[in-house]
Amino acid sequence: MELFVKGRDLVVPGDLLASGDYLLGEGTYKEGENIYANILGLVDTKEQFIKIIPLSGKYVPAPRDLVIGIVEDISFSSWSVDINSPYQGVLGIANATDRFIDINQEDLSKIYNIGDVIVAKVLNVSQSMQVGLTMRDKGLYKLREGRLISISPTKVPRVIGKKGTMVQLLKYMTNCRITVGQNGRIWISGENPNIAIEAIRLIEREAHMHGLTDRVKTFLEEKTQKKVSDIPLIEESGADFNV
Amino acid sequence: MTVQIVPQIERDSIYKLIESGKRLDGRNFDEYRKIELDIGVYKRAEGSARVKIGNTMVACGIKLGEAIPYPDSPDEGTLTTTAELVPMASPTFQPGPPDENAIELARVVDRGIREAKTIDLKKLCITPGEKVKSVFVDTYVLDHDGNFMDAAALGAIVALWNATMKDGEKLPVSKKPIANTFVKIANKILLDPSLEEERVMEARLTVTTDELGNIVAMQKAAAGFWTPEEVMECVRIALRKGKELRKLLK
Amino acid sequence: MKKKAKTKEKEEEIGLEELVETKEKDVISEEPVKLIVKGKRLDGRGFNELRPIKIEAGVLERADGSAYVEYGDTHALAAVYGPRELHPRHLTEPQQAVLRVKYDMIPFSVGDRKRPGPDRRSIEISKVTREALEPVVFLKHYPKTGIDVFIEIVQADAGTRVAGITAASVALADAGIEMSDLVAACSAGKIDGEVVLDMNGIEDNTGEADVPVALSPKNSKITLLQMDGQLTEDEFEKALKYAVEGCKKVYELQKAALKKKYVAATSATEGNNNQKGSE
Numbered sequence: 001m002e003l004f005v006k007g008r009d010l011v012v013p014g015d016l017l018a019s020g021d022y023l024l025g026e027g028t029y030k031e032g033e034n035i036y037a038n039i040l041g042l043v044d045t046k047e048q049f050i051k052i053i054p055l056s057g058k059y060v061p062a063p064r065d066l067v068i069g070i071v072e073d074i075s076f077s078s079w080s081v082d083i084n085s086p087y088q089g090v091l092g093i094a095n096a097t098d099r100f101i102d103i104n105q106e107d108l109s110k111i112y113n114i115g116d117v118i119v120a121k122v123l124n125v126s127q128s129m130q131v132g133l134t135m136r137d138k139g140l141y142k143l144r145e146g147r148l149i150s151i152s153p154t155k156v157p158r159v160i161g162k163k164g165t166m167v168q169l170l171k172y173m174t175n176c177r178i179t180v181g182q183n184g185r186i187w188i189s190g191e192n193p194n195i196a197i198e199a200i201r202l203i204e205r206e207a208h209m210h211g212l213t214d215r216v217k218t219f220l221e222e223k224t225q226k227k228v229s230d231i232p233l234i235e236e237s238g239a240d241f242n243v
Numbered sequence: 244m245t246v247q248i249v250p251q252i253e254r255d256s257i258y259k260l261i262e263s264g265k266r267l268d269g270r271n272f273d274e275y276r277k278i279e280l281d282i283g284v285y286k287r288a289e290g291s292a293r294v295k296i297g298n299t300m301v302a303c304g305i306k307l308g309e310a311i312p313y314p315d316s317p318d319e320g321t322l323t324t325t326a327e328l329v330p331m332a333s334p335t336f337q338p339g340p341p342d343e344n345a346i347e348l349a350r351v352v353d354r355g356i357r358e359a360k361t362i363d364l365k366k367l368c369i370t371p372g373e374k375v376k377s378v379f380v381d382t383y384v385l386d387h388d389g390n391f392m393d394a395a396a397l398g399a400i401v402a403l404w405n406a407t408m409k410d411g412e413k414l415p416v417s418k419k420p421i422a423n424t425f426v427k428i429a430n431k432i433l434l435d436p437s438l439e440e441e442r443v444m445e446a447r448l449t450v451t452t453d454e455l456g457n458i459v460a461m462q463k464a465a466a467g468f469w470t471p472e473e474v475m476e477c478v479r480i481a482l483r484k485g486k487e488l489r490k491l492l493k
Numbered sequence: 494m495k496k497k498a499k500t501k502e503k504e505e506e507i508g509l510e511e512l513v514e515t516k517e518k519d520v521i522s523e524e525p526v527k528l529i530v531k532g533k534r535l536d537g538r539g540f541n542e543l544r545p546i547k548i549e550a551g552v553l554e555r556a557d558g559s560a561y562v563e564y565g566d567t568h569a570l571a572a573v574y575g576p577r578e579l580h581p582r583h584l585t586e587p588q589q590a591v592l593r594v595k596y597d598m599i600p601f602s603v604g605d606r607k608r609p610g611p612d613r614r615s616i617e618i619s620k621v622t623r624e625a626l627e628p629v630v631f632l633k634h635y636p637k638t639g640i641d642v643f644i645e646i647v648q649a650d651a652g653t654r655v656a657g658i659t660a661a662s663v664a665l666a667d668a669g670i671e672m673s674d675l676v677a678a679c680s681a682g683k684i685d686g687e688v689v690l691d692m693n694g695i696e697d698n699t700g701e702a703d704v705p706v707a708l709s710p711k712n713s714k715i716t717l718l719q720m721d722g723q724l725t726e727d728e729f730e731k732a733l734k735y736a737v738e739g740c741k742k743v744y745e746l747q748k749a750a751l752k753k754k755y756v757a758a759t760s761a762t763e764g765n766n767n768q769k770g771s772e
Contacts (some may be wrong), residue, residue, distance in 0.1 A: 010752050013629070014674030014711045029631075029673065036711070038631060040751055055670025055755060057560065058576055070250045082248065086576040086638040099578040111532055115251040128587065129637050147256050154669065210757060286566065287648055288601035298554035302647060304601025327609055330595065331643035332574035333555050337580075338595050338643075340610060381600040381609065385645065386553045386569065 006047055008208075011037040011052060018050055035102045055208060059085040059153035059183040061131045065122040068148070068181035069133065071112050075101055079112050081120070082115025084150060084183040087129045088167055095123060095134035117143040117187070119179055131207040145178075146189030149197055151204045153184035159200055166203070166213065170196050173220040173228065247335060249442045254318035257443050261429045267439055273480050275435045280397075280491055283405050290406025290414065294398040297437065298388035303380065303398030305406040305414070309369065310377035320367020324380040326395060333387040347462070351422070352382060352396045354460040355451035359420035361403060366415040378403075378414070389438040392449050396422035397488065404492055419492055420459055421485040422451040425477045427467060432476055434484065448474065450481035454489060528684040536565075536693065541695050541735050543622035543679065543691045543742060548659070548750035550667045557644075558668025560750070562660040564679075565693055566650035568602075571660035572643045573668040579639030590635035594623035596657055598646040618654045625658050625678065625707040625717035631671040640670060651697035652680045657716060658707050663747050667754070676716055677744035681732035688728050690735040704732045707739035 001020030005011065017028060018035045023099045028050060037043075039119050041052040061067070061083060069081035079096070081089035090163055093101045096111060112118060119140050123132040134140070151159065159169050159180050176190030188196045199216055206212050217228045257267060270276065276297030285291035288304030310321050326349035330336045341349070356362070367376035378402065382395040400421070405435035406414040426436040433440060436447070445467030451460035458478060463469060469477075513739045528535060538544070544565030553559035556572035563569075579585045596618040600606050611619075622644065630640065642664065644657040655678035662676040683702040692700055702722025709716055715737075724732060 010755055012675060012748050012751050014709070036673070038673060039669055041668045041669075054669050056667065058557070070248055072248050086578055088578065098727065113251075115248055115254070117250045117252050143252055145255060146252055148250055148253050209613075220623040283646055285599075285601055287603055291601060301555075302599065304599065306601050306606035308606065325600070327642065328639065329558075329597070329645060330574075331553065331556055331645060332572070334577070345621055379600065379606055381606075383599055383645070385554055388554055418612055 003045065004048075005043045005045075007043055009043040010041075013038050013044060014038050017043065017052075023049045025049060027052025027054060039169070053208075054154045056152055057154055059083070060091070061085055061087055061122045061125050061183070062144055063122050063124055065182040066139075066179075067122060067133070067183040068143075068179065068184075068185035069118050069119055069120055071114050071116045071118065074108050074112075074114065077108075079108065081118070081133060083120075083122075083131065083133075084153070084181075085131075085186055087125075087131050089120070089122070089131045089133045091118075091120065091133045091135065095132070095136055098136055112142060116147060119143065119187070120179070123231065143187055146187050147193045147197065149188070149200065151184050151185050151186060151200060153182065155204045155207040156180060156182055156184060157201050158212065161213075166216070169213075169216065169220065169228065170199055173224050173226055174199070195220070198223070249441070253439070254443045257439060258429045261431050261433070266433065266437075268437060270435075272431060273392075273434045273484065275484070275488075276437070278397075278488075280401060282401055288402070288406075289408065290402045290404070292398045292401035292405060294394045294401070296390055296394045296397075296435065299384075299391055299394050300386040301391055301394040301398045302383045302385055303395065303402040304383075305402045306379040306381065307408055307414070308377045308379070308456065309374055312368070312372065312375040316364070317372040318368045318375075319364035320362070320376040320378060322357060322362060322364065322378045322380070323398065324349050324356065324382070326352065326382045326384070327383065328384050328387070328391070331386075332384045332391075336387070347464070348384075348392060348395055349382070351392065351449060351460060351462045352380070352399050352452075354462075355396055355420040355422055356380065356399060356403070357383055358459040359418040359451070359453040359457070360418055361400070361418040361420060363415040363417065376408070378406075387438070389436050389441050390424050392424045393422050393435065396420070396451065397491070401492060412444070418453050419489050420451050420453050421488045422449050422460070423477075423481040423488075424449045425480070425486050426465075427469060427473065432473060432480070434480060448477050451476055452478075452481050452485040454486075456482060495691055526695070526699050528699060529687055534684075534689065535695065540689045541738070543739055544693060546743060546746055548663060548746050550663050550750045550754045556664070556668075558661035558664040558670070560660040560667060562656050562663070564650075564652050564656045564659075564691065566648060567652050567656050567693075568646070568648040569653060569656040569660045570645045570647055571657060571664040573640065573661070573664040573670065574643075575640030575668065575670065576635040576638035577641070579637070585637050588636050589632040590630075590638045590640050592615070592623055592627055592630060592632060592640050592642070594619045594626065594642045594644070594661070596646075596654065597620055598649060598653065601647050602649045618657070621719065622654060622658050622661065626661060626665065626676055628714070628716045629662075629672045629676055629709050630665065631673065634671050634723045640665075650694040651692050652705070655679050655705050655707065655717075659743055659747060663750060666747075666751055674696045674709040674711040675744060675747050676707050676709055677740040677747055678705065678717060679735040679736055679743055680705040681739070681740040683722065683724060683728060683732070688724075688731040688735060690739045702728070703734070704729070704736060706733065706736035706740060708737055708744070710741050710744040713726070713737060762769055 015037045041054045069083045073080040079091040083089040120133040123134040179187040191219040279295040281293040290305035328345045384391045427446045447464040449462045547563040549561045558573040658678040684700040707717030
């Protein structure tokens with residue numbers, strides 16, 4: 001077992017990472033005994049486990065993901081939803097609301113219309129990449145106002161932060177409501193969403209760099225004239241980008 | 244072009260902001276995004292320019308050659324303007340021959356150059372009725388972030404002024420037409436629409452003016468309408484902003 | 494490729510600098526151009542030397558991935574969109590992504606203006622470029638989607654297809670598309686009886702052979718190979734060797750360009766940059 005790279009090394013597709021018995025995560029593939037990177041990204045390794053954190057790439061839906069979607073089309077008993085992915089989401093009437101919908105009596109566009117923005121959850125993803133969505137869960141609803149931005153889905157974990165600490169920081173300092181979709185869409189609502197948006201862009205640009213949390217704190221303090229008081233923020237520690 | 248659905252809340256946010264006198268990117272209503280001009284960068288062209296307005300990027304090149312004159316202008320050189328909205332510029336651009344937007348772009352850029360009498364086409368005559376010089380203006384939109392019209396028009400005129408013929412002589416250009424594009428949103432007039440503003444615009448108007456204060460070309464686009472007062476306001480702003488942009492041709 | 498004879502007079506009396514200056518004039522005379530003078534090529538390069546190469550990743554705003562590449566005076570721009578929904582729908586494949594490549598030359602990229610739009614040459618180059626990239630892309634990871642690669646040649650001085658492939662590979666990586674390897678490409682050829690690497694325009698126009706090659710460097714696997722001209726078996730073997738070595742050098746530059754894009758961001762200072770407030 002041999003490791004040829006270390007954590008946070010920037011690798012390109014085809015770079016040799018290791019050889020031997022490793023548990024492979026995303027961004028890697030094996031050829032014989034050798035393990036290679038298959039995307040542009042940063043090495044993340046812990047004991048027997050190796051994966052590559054992507055720096056770019058599209059959102060691929062997974063069950064239980066919270067996503068922010070835009071209704072694109074309405075058919076007889078479902079809505080087609082753009083979830084910022086190569087795969088379109090489908091919201092069937094059975095999963096659309098908590099109440100019963102009578103297709104024969106109701107106009108589906110009055111429930112969700114084309115152009116409506118919804119916070120939904122991915123229910124299932126079939127073998128043939130049909131993505132089923134649901135709105136029947138706590139915290140899922142149609143957004144009626146506010147600002148919507150898109151970031152690279154690969155940076156979402158950094159915007160959320162460990163145990164949600166980064167997004168809490170943003171919400172507290174800017175006094176905005178913020179919902180982060182796994183698909184890279186972020187909704188911001190409040191009196192002054194611009195500062196939150198700028199901070200999120202900062203995170204997106206510098207997601208892979210050390211000391212990001214401190215830079216974001218400094219930025220927010222400067223812009224909002226508030227002090228980051230004692231919210232229990234856990235210091236970032238190296239390569240763990242996951243929530 | 245394929246259509247992307249604009250989320251209603253985005254439309255609403257932009258409208259609200261504009262009603263309160265603000266734009267999404269903080270610009271004034273009559274302010275251009277940052278303009279970058281690289282002159283003569285395409286060496287195989289006889290004249291060229293690369294223009295960036297914000298993130299919108301257009302490459303313009305002049306190719307000179309010889310041609311048979313048109314029968315109705317036997318002693319004039321030929322001027323042909325083309326435009327391509329290449330698929331790499333936007334997820335909404337499809338591969339294929341120029342669509343109505345690309346053709347409109349080419350014709351509006353051409354109109355500005357031609358009606359301002361930018362090039363003295365008679366000086367491009369070699370043998371009347373038989374051989375004249377030909378001028379091709381090719382504009383390629385490579386990155387679309389709104390208002391490729393003004394970027395292409397600016398690139399074309401800069402490239403024409405940059406052009407030299409095979410014998411080392413400059414192309415006989417004497418005018419500097421400048422295009423300024425406006426959109427109407429929430430009954431307000433905005434100059435140099437960003438991509439987000441174009442997606443929610445009610446109407447668009449391009450006004451091309453020359454350095455003598457003449458209006459030489461206009462084009463209204465999109466499904467909404469302009470009042471005569473709004474049009475005159477656009478003209479006034481265009482005459483002023485045209486002067487500003489013309490300084491870039493120094 | 495068309496081989497036009499560009500010639501000039503009295504080459505024995507003219508020094509190297511003047512040879513280079515007069516190459517653009519279309520003066521027809523009896524004597525062929527000498528492409529190798531005193532053991533060096535007209536631009537001073539050795540036989541096995543690449544032109545100065547510049548590679549930049551992430552140069553466009555809208556595209557999912559992009560790259561700009563220069564091989565001397567040949568300049569190529571590549572952009573990738575994908576994986577994304579495929580239109581028209583009937584082209585969708587259930588088990589994998591469909592890779593589409595469109596190679597195009599801008600009218601003012603060449604001396605004699607090229608009419609806009611695809612011609613037979615562009616269509617062939619689009620096909621071989623796609624087949625140069627397909628072997629490394631993990632298409633099966635993206636079923637029922639399309640991955641579109643667009644290449645625009647903004648300035649041509651020979652070697653446009655290999656510059657395009659090199660740019661496309663960087664653009665694919667920049668877009669975060671899963672691949673087993675990058676693909677690097679370059680051309681070898683023969684001029685004045687000598688096998689050389691990376692011919693420029695004047696060398697290609699009067700040269701005796703052209704061998705474009707693309708390589709997946711990890712295990713030296715060739716993904717593009719074409720040839721036109723006349724070469725003996727030994728000459729071809731030498732050309733292939735030069736090209737494979739050249740590709741490996743290009744590969745190092747591709748890696749550096751991708752890393753540079755992110756390292757540059759790493760050493761950026763606080764977010765004082767002027768930026769748009771939203772999407």
